[in-house]
Amino acid sequence: MISAFECVRDGWGVAVLVGVPNKDDAFKTHPVNLLNERTLKGTFFGNFKPRTDLPSVVEKYMNKELELEKFITHEVPFSEINKAFNYMLQGAGLRRIIRMGE
Numbered sequence: 001m002i003s004a005f006e007c008v009r010d011g012w013g014v015a016v017l018v019g020v021p022n023k024d025d026a027f028k029t030h031p032v033n034l035l036n037e038r039t040l041k042g043t044f045f046g047n048f049k050p051r052t053d054l055p056s057v058v059e060k061y062m063n064k065e066l067e068l069e070k071f072i073t074h075e076v077p078f079s080e081i082n083k084a085f086n087y088m089l090q091g092a093g094l095r096r097i098i099r100m101g102e
Contacts, residue, residue, distance in 0.1 A: 001027055010036040017042045071095050 005015040006029060017040070034040075060066040073093030076084045084096040 001025070002029055005029060005038065005040055006033060008038045010038060012037070014039040014041060018046070020044070072097055075099060 001017055001021070004017075005027075008015045015038070057066065061068055071094050074084065074087050074096040075098075076096065077099050081098055084098050087093055087096055
């Protein structure tokens, strides 16, 4: 994160941090990097807006234009919900499904 930001061009460069950092990560840079008009932005889930974006995703899925199944890496029953959280904290896989009825 720091290297990307410090490589941004003075005056008009923009660095965009994507995703969720590790809970122990810290972002430290010299304040002059901000005074030189560099811009730092962050995005969480690509700035996906459920209210406006979700209907089109559902439509693409229903029309078989979007294969969501290939992004699911783990499925666990509700009784093993802590296992799903452990996968997430370890950075294992992309998405997990927690089955409520099992």
